[in-house]
Amino acid sequence: MSSNYSFEWTKADEALMEWDLFLLNNPRGHSQQISHYLKSYTKYPFFNYEVLIVRNKEGQIVAGIGTFIVGIPFLKVQVAPIAPIISKEVEFLFDDIISEYINRSKKNKTFYCELKAPILKEYSVTYSQFALNEIGNNSLYYSGKKGSQFGLIRGTNGFRSVQIQYESEHTPYELLWKEYNKNTKRNIKKAESSNLVLQFAQTESDIKSAYEVVEEIAKYKGFPVRSWSKMKDFLIGMVNDGLCIVPYCKIDKKVQGALIIFVVGQRLTYAYGGILRQHNEFKIGHFLHNEMLKYSIKQGYNCYDFVVGTSPSVARFKEGFGAKHIAFEDSRYWVNNKFIFSFWKVFKWTLDKMNVITWTSSK
Numbered sequence: 001m002s003s004n005y006s007f008e009w010t011k012a013d014e015a016l017m018e019w020d021l022f023l024l025n026n027p028r029g030h031s032q033q034i035s036h037y038l039k040s041y042t043k044y045p046f047f048n049y050e051v052l053i054v055r056n057k058e059g060q061i062v063a064g065i066g067t068f069i070v071g072i073p074f075l076k077v078q079v080a081p082i083a084p085i086i087s088k089e090v091e092f093l094f095d096d097i098i099s100e101y102i103n104r105s106k107k108n109k110t111f112y113c114e115l116k117a118p119i120l121k122e123y124s125v126t127y128s129q130f131a132l133n134e135i136g137n138n139s140l141y142y143s144g145k146k147g148s149q150f151g152l153i154r155g156t157n158g159f160r161s162v163q164i165q166y167e168s169e170h171t172p173y174e175l176l177w178k179e180y181n182k183n184t185k186r187n188i189k190k191a192e193s194s195n196l197v198l199q200f201a202q203t204e205s206d207i208k209s210a211y212e213v214v215e216e217i218a219k220y221k222g223f224p225v226r227s228w229s230k231m232k233d234f235l236i237g238m239v240n241d242g243l244c245i246v247p248y249c250k251i252d253k254k255v256q257g258a259l260i261i262f263v264v265g266q267r268l269t270y271a272y273g274g275i276l277r278q279h280n281e282f283k284i285g286h287f288l289h290n291e292m293l294k295y296s297i298k299q300g301y302n303c304y305d306f307v308v309g310t311s312p313s314v315a316r317f318k319e320g321f322g323a324k325h326i327a328f329e330d331s332r333y334w335v336n337n338k339f340i341f342s343f344w345k346v347f348k349w350t351l352d353k354m355n356v357i358t359w360t361s362s363k
Contacts, residue, residue, distance in 0.1 A: 002096045005062070006055045009104060019051055022061040023085065024243060027129045029265035030118065032081040032155060033066040034243060040226075040234035041153070046071055052084075052100060054093065062087045065101055065115070068153055069108055075340065078105040080115035081155035082328075091132060095140045102140075102334055111337035111344065114148055116155030117141055119329040126163050126302065127326050130265060144332030149345065158327040160306045160318055164296055172297045179322030184286060191287035198291050201246035201258070207235055210248045210258035217274035225272065235260065244271075247292060249284050257284035261292060268296050269305040289321060 010016070016035040023029030031037060038049040047070055054063040067080040084097045098115075105113035118131045119141075135141065148154060165175045177185070201207045211228055218225040238244035245268075248258035257275040261268050270292070275285045289306075296304045306318040308325060335341045 002093055004057055005090075005093060007097075007100050008053050008055070009050050010053055011050055015053055016051060018061055019053060019064060019066070020241065020243065022064070023264050025266070026085065026087060027266045028085050028087070028118065028131065030082040030085060031243075031262035031264045031269050031271065033064075033083060033085055034238070034262075034264060035066065036234050036237045036241070036243065038066050038068065040231065041068060043230045052097070052104070054090075054097065056090075062090045063093055063097060065097065067101070067115075069110065070150075070152065071110070073109070074111075075344070076108065076110040077150050078108060078110045078113040079150060079153050080113075081153055082118050083115050083155075084117065086132060088129075091134045094132065094135055098140045105334070106336050111340035112150065112333060112335055114144075114150060114331055114333040116157075116331040117329060118155075118158075120158075121327045121329055124326060127159065127161070130159070130267070130303070131328065141332055144334050146330045146332060148331045149333060149341075149348075155328070155331065157308045158325060159303070160308045160310075160315070160323045160325050161303045162293060162306065162321050162323050163303050164293070164301060166300075173294060176293055176297075176322070181320045181322075184320035187283040187286040188290050190281075191283040191290075194282045194287075196249050196282060196284065196287050198288070199248055199250065201248055202239065204232075204236055206248075207239060207246055208232070209255045210246045211235065211260070211272075213248075213255055213258045213274040213276060214260065214272045215274075216276065220277075238262070247288055249282075249288065251279050251282065256282070257288055259288050259292065267301045267303050267305055268292055268299075270307050285317070293321070 020035050023033055035051065041047040042049065047068060049066065049068050052065040053061055056062050063084055063086040065080050065083040067078055069076060069078050071077055080101065084094065086094060101115065102113060119135050120127060120131045120133065123133065162176065164172050166172050201210045208228060211231060214225060215228065235244065239246060243263055245261045245263060246258060247261065248255050250256060256279050258273065259270060260272040262271050293304050306323045
């Protein structure tokens with residue numbers, strides 16, 4: 001059956017534009033697979049990328065993997081966050097794609113390869129359209145060891161998502177409002193009484209101003225985000241290609257709160273955000289996310305993904321909107337060179353002790 005499909009590793013611009021369009025329109029598309037995201041890491045030394053594209057006989061993309069190659073000769077790894085992305089009707093290609101990925105990592109002379117497949121840990125009718133379902137326990141994926149030994153780039157662990165329901169008796173927003181907790185409802189009402197105005201950044205200047213708020217809050221709270229110089233081309237390219245929106249609010253002609261929202265996979269995914277504290281009484285954060293939920297309804301989307309992997313306080317904020325964690329299966333990895341892998345573990349342990357690198361998700 002797989003003989004009816006072509007497998008091609010590429011970095012060609014035309015093919016990557018097709019890949020991004022596939023991810024945009026396919027419910028299983030994911031922001032960590034977008035070519036802009038992959039390219040953005042080439043701003044760092046020793047980072048490269050390539051994409052496996054699978055086409056049917058008609059030449060249409062039906063599956064693929066966006067992957068990073070990180071390191072120097074004899075000390076390289078290959079990592080694919082949230083992959084493979086496979087259309088529902090061709091899930092039978094899953095093991096062929098995993099095999100192709102493992103073999104490719106060997107051809108690239110990496111000592112280690114890793115991926116996190118978007119397989120739901122527990123079946124969900126709502127989220128089955130956004131993830132892989134028909135993957136048996138005997139799949140080649142489960143031949144890999146569970147977990148991750150390389151932490152610079154990790155796939156997000158599923159969704160922290162608000163489900164949007166459509167029925168005739170109640171409007172989708174009425175159903176959402178029922179799921180908000182009391183604190184969230186109170187803060188949204190307070191925000192709406194403040195006459196905040198929702199705007200969307202389109203120009204480079206506005207996108208930069210919005211991202212500066214993200215950087216400022218990250219610095220205040222002590223967590224890492226990439227600098228504007230590293231993010232500039234990525235964000236501007238995403239906005240220009242309709243893969244990202246940047247909603248923000250101004251007070252006294254200055255941006256006081258902004259979100260970076262990816263528009264991939266028939267849903268909105270919250271990526272980054274920041275709200276300046278001097279105007280906390282306006283509840284800008286509640287206002288912006290509530291407006292993005294309304295925006296999702298206008299687009300006919302079935303969920304709004306707040307994203308997993310935040311502090312307990314931020315998780316509580318998201319849960320106030322009714323967000324629930326829908327988990328993926330654990331990452332898997334394969335060792336191509338045991339000797340270098342052993343050396344790598346000692347090297348990584350040394351860096352950890354010296355606090356040279358923070359081995360956390362770059363998402």
